[in-house]
Amino acid sequence: MPPSPGLFYQVHFYLFGLLAIASALAFVTRKSPIAAALWLVSVMFNLAALYVMMDAHFVGAIQVLVYAGAIMVVFLFVVMLLNLGHADELSDIRGTWGRIAAGAVGLALLAQIMAMSRTRFLSVLQPPTNPVFGGPPDRGAIGTVAQPLFTEHLLAFELTSILLLTAIVGAVAVGKRKGANDT
């Protein structure tokens, strides 16, 4: 077991965990599919933050890229394609207070990014040079996952590509209109 984490770590762990649970509750109670999908994106972002806090930096990155980026876009695409979103019920922008809050959040995020780009990272925030389990210390966040992926689990990795190919072909075959290939 690693040594007990500090208060900074614990506060943020509970913060992201509670945000994830709150977002998940909001997700299952929304009526509009689009609002639900956006709350699910919020759950995924909070989970990505938790992955990073648990030293799984690469998994956190692909959680944002693949889940929140790609899979949820496919969901939203289908919702909009089938016209289930009821766009007239979702007003675009809230009133004055919504704009003020959005502006404040945006300025705070911008200030954070500017501050972070000018300072050196604290040692706690840097990716671990010594990965969780064994291995040389210079492998970095991706290498710790890639090394077992391409050695012990190489067969499963190759089978995954076949699975994806089958899924693509199957999705096209199922989603195709009947008679679309006659012309």
Add this chain to the structure above:
Amino acid sequence: MIPEALALSAVLFTIGAIGVLTRRNAILIFMCVELMLNAVNLTFVALSKLYGVTGQVFVVFVMTVAAAEAAVGLAIIIAIFRHGQTVNLKNINLLKG
């Protein structure tokens, strides 16, 4: 923090299961399944701190399967929508005896 992460994973999985059982919109049910997969991923990552990095490798595989499942499932939903102009499971009862 591993027990807390496992508890959070259990809570998220339960919320997803409740969603699957209570929602009527097929697309929302799919999203609830994604939430359950995410909860399982959290368990894998949390336990990978104890038992080795294989858990993180497994998360990569789970994400791949989730992507494939989303693609095929949404294609099926589009086909069902073309057939009956609805994705409400109340109206999709072809197999009802």
